[in-house]
Amino acid sequence: MGFLQTYARVLGLLAPDKWVAMGLALAALALAGLQFLEPVLFGRVVDVLSSASRLPEDEVWRQAISLLVVWAAVGLTGIAANVAVSLLADRMAHRNRLAVMHRYFQHVLAMPLSFHGDTASGRLMKIMLVGTDHLFAIWLSFFREHLVTFITGLVLLPLTFLMNWRLALVLLALVIVFIIVAAFVVSRTQEAQEKVEDYQSRLAGNAQDALSNVVVVQSFTRITAEAKLFGDIMRQVLDHQFPVLNWWAVVSVLTSSASTISVITIFMLGTWLHMNGQASVGEIVTFMGFATMLIGRLEGAVGFVSRLLMQVPGLREVFSVLDARTSVPEKPGALDLPRAQGEVVFEHVAFGYPGGGLILNDVSFEAAPGKTVALVGQTGAGKSTAMSLLQRLWDPVDGRITIDGHDLRDISLESLRRNVGVVFQDAMLFNRTIRENLLIGRPDATQEEIEQACRMAEAHDFIIRQPQGYDTRVGERGASLSGGQKQRLSIARALMKDPPILILDEATSALDAATEARVQKALQVLMNGRTTFIIAHRLSTIRDADEILVFEHGKIVERGSFSELVALGGRFAELVRTQLSGPETKKPDPVAT
Template identity: 90%
Template sequence: MGFLRTYARVLGLLAPDKWVAIGLALAALALAGLQFLEPVLFGRVVDVLSGADRQPQDIVWRQATALLVVWGAVGITGIAANVAVSLLADRMAHRNRLAVMHRYFQHVLAMPLSFHGDTASGRLMKIMLVGTDHLFAIWLSFFREHLTTFITGFVLLPLTFLMNWRLALVLLALVVVFIVVAAFVVSRTQEAQEKAEGFQSQLAGNAQDALSNVVVVQSFTRLAAEAKLFGDIMRQVLDHQFPVLNWWAVVSVLTRSASTISVITIFVLGTWLHMRGEATVGEIVSFMGFATMLIGRLEGAVGFVSRLLMQVPGLREVFGVLDTRSSVPEKLDAVDLGRTAGHVAFEHVAFGYPGGGKILNDVSFEAPPGKTVALVGQTGAGKSTAMSLLQRLWDPIEGRVTIDGHDLRDISLESLRRNVGVVFQDAMLFNRTIRENLLVGRPEATQEELEQACRMAEAHDFITRQPQGYDTPVGERGTSLSGGQKQRLSIARALLKDPPILILDEATSALDAATEARVQKALKVLMAGRTTFIIAHRLSTIRDADEILVFELGRVAERGTFEDLVAQGGRFAELVKTQLTGTDAKKPAPVPA
């Protein structure tokens, strides 16, 4: 069955702790043996006492005492073994739960933007938290209970045939009934449970989506609509979950009935065999103990199977994420460039997203070290896509992108991204302190270096006016700061990283004129001596670029300096004229200035 393969993989995750797992398995074997001995010893004591009138009292006393001592030793040993198993299993389960969570977190963070664009972050969080909780519960229950149940059923149960094969048949029939009933119900409920889990993930994704856009929800009076959508998905969860719960409730009733019938059958059959001289009273008592022990184990196993069935979809989601391969895989022999000179070249590059047409087609250009190249054009012309290829968020389908002559596919992602800095339109700040946000690209920077970068970015003064200075929390996505302040922090962050290649992605388009002037001053400091690419719609920001590339329908339609392109009277000149025309006549036009 599929869920058994998933179960095997869950246990396989314990490979780093294999010696602890082996020790726990041996302890479980010992526990199963000790639990098997208790009913046997009880039966022997009963046989000794029931035959007391046929033997001298001192012999009966010695036999009974010896059996009771052994029984007591077995009990004490079993208690000690249980304590050891519980402690070791708890520690191992906790340790490996956090290890899988850490592995999952690293894996998801390393996945390209194509992966994150297709998967809601709330869903990813739900998969990690719920999935690792399932792993913890399975590991704990396996070593505490179900390994012993397995050993009891498949190793020790056959030993009961050596004691009395007729009574042992009753126990075997009980095991078969449990297995058949559980397998039948699993086959009837597995698909419904997977659908229910899918809706659970959708519920988490929608909740995260609404919470992360709470301003839009409130501004557009979407409270009732979002609550209704949440309720609709919740009802679909229940519609698929309730039938599963009903089936397992039936299993619980059937297994309890089978257990009661088995105990009665052992008693009746044992009495009949005893009257025929084919079973002693002690054997009947022992088999009653076996039945009680086995029933408890099997009921626990059935409950575990029902929980596992409900957990399997969540576990498969965890494994599905962990098994997802990056669309920009790193070669085993990838080169670590160190600090590059910053010579960037696009050589006949073409790119299209999977399942779509080409967005870039035969794009070629060079950016020598220290030069500034601007990319302009209508929305969707391919500017941002070209810069995504430079960061290797995607790989080209034709041609290649190089840095200092090295194809990006031959460079380690770590060294590539260490050499490229980005100032986004949205500063994208963490919900941490100003200091922590600035240090993300260079954690080892000193306070002096931090302050120097902030002064160069025109940010030091406003930071020192904050309640806790550099240790002031900025709120989620920097909500406690203004747009200009966030952007200057973003520039300071890039200055501190000190990359040889810089991408300015609409870095000032969301700012007012006064704030833009301060930010532009900081950007000029940042751009000095670096190979810089500017994506801009506001053409006034690119007047001093060494070369301007005009993108149109995925190709470079024009290239040259600002003055040359205006003089050509082509597509760029039209863009300049359009912006001039759209400028308020009472205000000076921003482009020529």
């Protein structure tokens, strides 16, 4: 996307406010016309005064007073128009900045894991905040200042040729010089500024990465190393930024020099034309006013173009995120699935990440409504990937997955995920109150329903011991709670959602033996009547599963009940023997997900 294309797209974002924008454009046209009139009126006053010796005194006073009244009216109208433009432009810019920010935020939240895996959250935040600030600044300066400059150059400058084409040539030359110099510098600095913006984004990404893992940074004495890495990127920012600033400093000096030369040229040329009867004193004064006005506009435009050049890479990043398309698109008119019965079928499903080999290959199984299916196998066998496909975080590259006979790709994402509940290995709590975290499961739940779910999840007792009870903030990612407490809140959250299909992703892995025994009872209540998938960590927790699927290298190599698979003496029996051969705390678990 080129420089001008980016600028045009920024202005195109104001389409919802097109009538306000059109009104501001008309106001800008009026302002440009009023500003054009002021030097003309000044020149006419000078001509009237210079002809005083040839006209009756009363006539001179009459013309002078008439011109001054018109001049005062023009000035007052200009002030009123300026106030109106400033207020309307400010409000419109603020309103649309927040609208773009909201659109960006909603779009990023809806993007699949493939997108978030490739882009750091700190970088996304930086792009949103910096990019929308750039949009606000451009909209505001465009309607307050630079639209008037554009109209002056495009519409009013040609009118000066009707007054005195010889003096108008000087103004035209000034504008041409400015355009050439600005275009040259833009071409020399655009690529460098894009590198600056890339380093700025890396700076934000590294800072967020270190801050979100501050415990690791402190535990591994990485403070100095992380600060050094931050400083190295910061120096790269400056190394690329300074040459850009130098170029625009040169442009500023050249613009000022050209302005001074233009004024002197108009004065000298005007004097010569006056001596030859081709220009009046008033015309010379008028063109001096035009030059002064145009010089101010061009100097402002130089500053605007230099800022815009520095903002364009950030704006392109905003647009690249907004233009990003999901890898799990929703079909037009997708089915809004009501509460599902819970029949889940995998039909010859295969999946691999782009550019990689297959992680799942020809996986087929069926889970009847209300049944419990356990998935076991070594790390990387494909268990968690299969459950990610069930939530449609990815789409299979072959085969299909159905719920109640409907292909997941035919179901709206919102209704699909409304029917699937997950208790994650990591509780993933928001930096909000306990109550707000629980209400994510069901926003309209009453306090009694919240407490009932927490009692079932063995969480109520520890919650009421918190400083503010259910209104206690849990910190970033639940930092103020223990692993077991966070996991019990996660289970309570799933209880409140009440989904017909449930995924337990090592749901009790963070609990001690005593708490796990209590939570298992709660999970049995949660699982009752639901189609449940358990990604198993400890094989003892899946003894009662209706069916166990043993994954290996992306395929299901064994299936059956616990007793059937042990009796078979195959891969599952070997996994059971491995776990029973010694304490899990002293030996890595071969079936960790």
